[in-house]
Amino acid sequence: MQAATSTRPRRVLLGISGGIAAYKACELTRLLVKAGHSVQVVMTRAATQFVGPLTLQALSGREVALDSWHPLRASGMDHIDLVREADALVVAPASADLLARAACGIGDDLLGTLLLARDAVPTLLAPAMNRAMWAHPAVQRNAARLRDDGVRLAGPGSGEQACGEVGEGRMLEPEQLLLEIEALWQPRLLQGRRVLLTAGPTFEPWDAVRGLSNRSSGKMGWALARAAWEAGAEVVLVAGPGALAPPYGARTVRVETALQMRDAVRAELDLAAADVFIAAAAVADWRPRQAQAGKIKKQPGAAPSLPELVANPDILAEVAARAPSPYCVGFAAEADDLVANAQAKRLRKAVPLLVGNLGPQTFGSDHSSCVLVDESGVRELPRMDKLELARQLVREIAARLPARA
Numbered sequence: 262m263q264a265a266t267s268t269r270p271r272r273v274l275l276g277i278s279g280g281i282a283a284y285k286a287c288e289l290t291r292l293l294v295k296a297g298h299s300v301q302v303v304m305t306r307a308a309t310q311f312v313g314p315l316t317l318q319a320l321s322g323r324e325v326a327l328d329s330w331h332p333l334r335a336s337g338m339d340h341i342d343l344v345r346e347a348d349a350l351v352v353a354p355a356s357a358d359l360l361a362r363a364a365c366g367i368g369d370d371l372l373g374t375l376l377l378a379r380d381a382v383p384t385l386l387a388p389a390m391n392r393a394m395w396a397h398p399a400v401q402r403n404a405a406r407l408r409d410d411g412v413r414l415a416g417p418g419s420g421e422q423a424c425g426e427v428g429e430g431r432m433l434e435p436e437q438l439l440l441e442i443e444a445l446w447q448p449r450l451l452q453g454r455r456v457l458l459t460a461g462p463t464f465e466p467w468d469a470v471r472g473l474s475n476r477s478s479g480k481m482g483w484a485l486a487r488a489a490w491e492a493g494a495e496v497v498l499v500a501g502p503g504a505l506a507p508p509y510g511a512r513t514v515r516v517e518t519a520l521q522m523r524d525a526v527r528a529e530l531d532l533a534a535a536d537v538f539i540a541a542a543a544v545a546d547w548r549p550r551q552a553q554a555g556k557i558k559k560q561p562g563a564a565p566s567l568p569e570l571v572a573n574p575d576i577l578a579e580v581a582a583r584a585p586s587p588y589c590v591g592f593a594a595e596a597d598d599l600v601a602n603a604q605a606k607r608l609r610k611a612v613p614l615l616v617g618n619l620g621p622q623t624f625g626s627d628h629s630s631c632v633l634v635d636e637s638g639v640r641e642l643p644r645m646d647k648l649e650l651a652r653q654l655v656r657e658i659a660a661r662l663p664a665r666a
């Protein structure tokens with residue numbers, strides 16, 4: 262799971278309703294605080310049967326709000342003030358009962374009234390319940406009604422449940438909820454769009470254990486996958502080998518070689534047209550013409566000659582040449598003459614947008630700067646965290662996308 266970074270500190274009002282998953286709200290509180298956010302916890306009476314308010318007080322560093330009759334705010338108006346002070350209202354876990362009360366606008370406790378008073382505060386509910394409860398038509402009706410009311414529902418996931426059954430109804434993991442919460446603050450500029458990305462290096466086998474590769478970490482591609490998902494896109498990531506776990510919110514297709522990456526990209530585009538193609542992968546330029554079977558044996562005092570190399574296909578140029586083609590974004594990692602090289606590469610590959618960065622410095626780093634080159638000129642984005650840079654790039658891409666037919 263990638264760490265959340267660079268989202269500026271915000272104030273989260275975290276409601277906890279009664280369910281076994283309430284224990285995971287402790288970890289969620291810790292993760293939010295660790296990411297720099299402040300957390301005000303509100304617990305329903307039932308929630309306090311599962312975890313003690315003192316635990317949440319210690320983790321959040323704030324007294325927990327328990328009911329309207331012992332207000333934390335001097336105004337005595339906790340049922341309004343707590344949500345007005347917040348940048349997001351999150352309920353995790355959201356029980357079947359909580360969903361029903363929220364869907365019907367029942368304000369019979371503090372959390373119920375806060376959900377009524379939320380106004381334009383972005384709101385996320387993380388349902389958690391037994392699979393049969395989640396599948397019940399009444400719960401599904403309530404979930405649909407809440408979505409219509411502009412509430413985001415995160416999950417539930419599928420898997421083993423506290424009751425011993427297996428199915429849909431598990432609350433998302435705290436790490437996933439943190440990503441969902443931070444996504445609340447990003448504009449949904451790519452809602453309904455399909456984004457296909459390549460990322461990471463490729464590995465071109467020479468024999469069974471050796472091969473050609475490069476030092477790309479995949480971090481920029483991963484950050485772009487996250488930023489595109491946050492912006493509401495359906496994201497498919499075709500990823501070369503690397504240590505990073507598949508990013509949350511994207512479908513990841515793992516490949517090893519450039520030829521496999523090209524095949525996977527073609528297959529995805531044949532499956533469904535993409536609105537955007539972002540080629541962030543550092544595709545190996547060449548591959549051994551023939552990979553040797555088995556491992557080349559070491560001979561004392563002698564070295565084998567290097568294999569004959571052949572050029573790999575240019576995946577980006579191929580996608581740009583398709584008709585119709587998605588909006589194509591290329592990257593150029595250059596050691597010098599960044600702008601001139603990026604401009605030349607944009608024209609050579611016939612893509613509308615090229616992102617240039619200084620290669621060796623950015624490989625493996627959590628930070629990068631870049632220049633954007635398009636038909637109208639050059640724009641610099643200063644050095645920043647790769648996630649923030651990815652969010653800015655998504656904004657730039659969204660602004661350039663042709664309007665939908």
Ligand code: C5P
Nearest residue numbers: 540541542544573574575576577591592
């Ligand atoms: O030609 P160069 O490797 O410098 O171009 C870099 C850009 O082209 C990147 O966007 C990279 O992902 C893409 N590329 C590709 N297939 C290749 C080589 C590069 O898609 N074989």
